[in-house]
Amino acid sequence: MVRKVVVVGGGTAGWMAAAALGKALGTRLDITLIESDDIGTVGVGEATIPSIQEFNQMLGIDENEFLRAVNGTFKLGIRFIDWKAPGSEYFHPFGVYGIDMGVNFTHHWMRYRKAGGNADFGLFNPQTMAARSHRFGRMAEINPKAPRVNYAFHFDATLYARFLRRFCEGLGVVRHEGKITHVNQDPNSGDITSVALEDGRVMAGDLFIDCSGFRGLLIEQTLKSGYEDWSKWLPCNRAAAVPCDKVGPATPYTTSTAREAGWQWRIPLQHRTGNGYVFSSDYISEDDASTLLLQRLDGKAQAEPRIIRFLTGHRKQMWNRNVIAMGLASGFLEPLESTSIFLVQEAIVTLIKYFPKDGILPSQRACFNRDLLAAYDNVKDFLIAHYKVTTRDDTPFWAYVKNMDIPESLKFRLEAFAQNNQCLVQGDELFKEASWFAVLVGQGMEPDSYNPLADVMAEDEFRWRIDRLREGTAGLASTMPSHESYIARTCPS
Ligand code: FAD
Numbered sequence: 001m002v003r004k005v006v007v008v009g010g011g012t013a014g015w016m017a018a019a020a021l022g023k024a025l026g027t028r029l030d031i032t033l034i035e036s037d038d039i040g041t042v043g044v045g046e047a048t049i050p051s052i053q054e055f056n057q058m059l060g061i062d063e064n065e066f067l068r069a070v071n072g073t074f075k076l077g078i079r080f081i082d083w084k085a086p087g088s089e090y091f092h093p094f095g096v097y098g099i100d101m102g103v104n105f106t107h108h109w110m111r112y113r114k115a116g117g118n119a120d121f122g123l124f125n126p127q128t129m130a131a132r133s134h135r136f137g138r139m140a141e142i143n144p145k146a147p148r149v150n151y152a153f154h155f156d157a158t159l160y161a162r163f164l165r166r167f168c169e170g171l172g173v174v175r176h177e178g179k180i181t182h183v184n185q186d187p188n189s190g191d192i193t194s195v196a197l198e199d200g201r202v203m204a205g206d207l208f209i210d211c212s213g214f215r216g217l218l219i220e221q222t223l224k225s226g227y228e229d230w231s232k233w234l235p236c237n238r239a240a241a242v243p244c245d246k247v248g249p250a251t252p253y254t255t256s257t258a259r260e261a262g263w264q265w266r267i268p269l270q271h272r273t274g275n276g277y278v279f280s281s282d283y284i285s286e287d288d289a290s291t292l293l294l295q296r297l298d299g300k301a302q303a304e305p306r307i308i309r310f311l312t313g314h315r316k317q318m319w320n321r322n323v324i325a326m327g328l329a330s331g332f333l334e335p336l337e338s339t340s341i342f343l344v345q346e347a348i349v350t351l352i353k354y355f356p357k358d359g360i361l362p363s364q365r366a367c368f369n370r371d372l373l374a375a376y377d378n379v380k381d382f383l384i385a386h387y388k389v390t391t392r393d394d395t396p397f398w399a400y401v402k403n404m405d406i407p408e409s410l411k412f413r414l415e416a417f418a419q420n421n422q423c424l425v426q427g428d429e430l431f432k433e434a435s436w437f438a439v440l441v442g443q444g445m446e447p448d449s450y451n452p453l454a455d456v457m458a459e460d461e462f463r464w465r466i467d468r469l470r471e472g473t474a475g476l477a478s479t480m481p482s483h484e485s486y487i488a489r490t491c492p493s
Contacts, residue, residue: 013327
């Protein structure tokens, strides 16, 4: 019987796990969370994807209250600069709408494009058009009949953990501050029975959620679960991160700019801008990356850049014995598509689905590991595609990623896409066909053909509908207020 749950770690992962378990199963669980102020949290992780809305809804959190507490802004997608080639750019929006007829709009756009239509896919996408004019508004408030403009958030990760802590304490989660110095295991089963803090306190549990960050205190340091290293495909292994003063209105999107040995993020918050240079130490030193990052900020740096080291990949077992790893303790995929917090959410929802209330069954553990590995795997392919599909080879880093061998699963997807924009996605993957399309076309691939269903509509009607769609998209974006004024009205910090 699982009654006592101990969450090790009070970063984003730890507090998200405690909040969701407390909300969904709280009446039958005693939840304890242990965090060390001396060790602290990784403190970055400021951009999200739309699934975070569902997480808030699951907890019953008011979106405006949340945004006020975390100095949050809205995010319509990611603007990629210089990825295809220096001087190029494209937008990866959250979602795509338009003519359907049983086939994704990207196929209709291919028909239009092959007939000489405008090469700018963004003209048909409300998120892209709103992002370009720095506008945002929830369509449910502006025009409930209009297509839903999907969005996510940027937020201050430290404030988010604080916000969730208050929420958890309201649910009865008990927090202990202190450093775990010893982990006790059952001599027969190997299960973890308790953790001991530096000051002698001992916390016993039936189930342990390891959210201790990259160190993986329980999952790796104690249980030696092993690590699958993906750095040959995703060679970035460092980030230099620094906040800077805000200059100008907050953009409703994240910016990712390709750099000589990786890429740089720019994440606008209400009170400051988050920045980081994600790079491979095989191609640039930590000092040079930090210097270049500082030179490329658009506001005054608020600190010296902090270097964060990581190895892309995941634990071979994310649920091992009575320990379930989440967040950085379970693995890490670089933040190119802002997926880490989503993967925490996925781990939480999957754990609740298979929760071992009457004791752990091998099938629960196996299903959890299978589902989480699949989630990591699918995101991995998508991230690698950003590097592989480029025309750049102007630096040793870009020459490596352009020419590197890639996983068979991605080879298959790219071949199928090149033929007819098909077979990109299997089942319920996080990144849908439209996301793959935006990135692959943005980076220079164009399929030879498309699904013939997109040719069924008569030419006159097709022309009429596609013209109306383009006008409607521009019109929709223009009904939104500026992003800044919308925040000032609905959720100022
Ligand atoms: P941490 O924040 O490291 O927390 C670990 C916790 O464990 C801390 O509370 C610490 O005190 C505690 N702890 C550790 N050891 C002990 C011990 N011995 N005793 C007691 N307590 C202990 N994700 C996104 O979704 N979007 C992004 O834009 C994004 N950007 C990122 C950029 C970078 C460079 C990096 C590295 C990550 C990024 N992430 C992003 C990931 C995101 O930051 C993490 O997924 C998220 O913050 C979860 O971190 P965590 O809680 O697992 O670990």
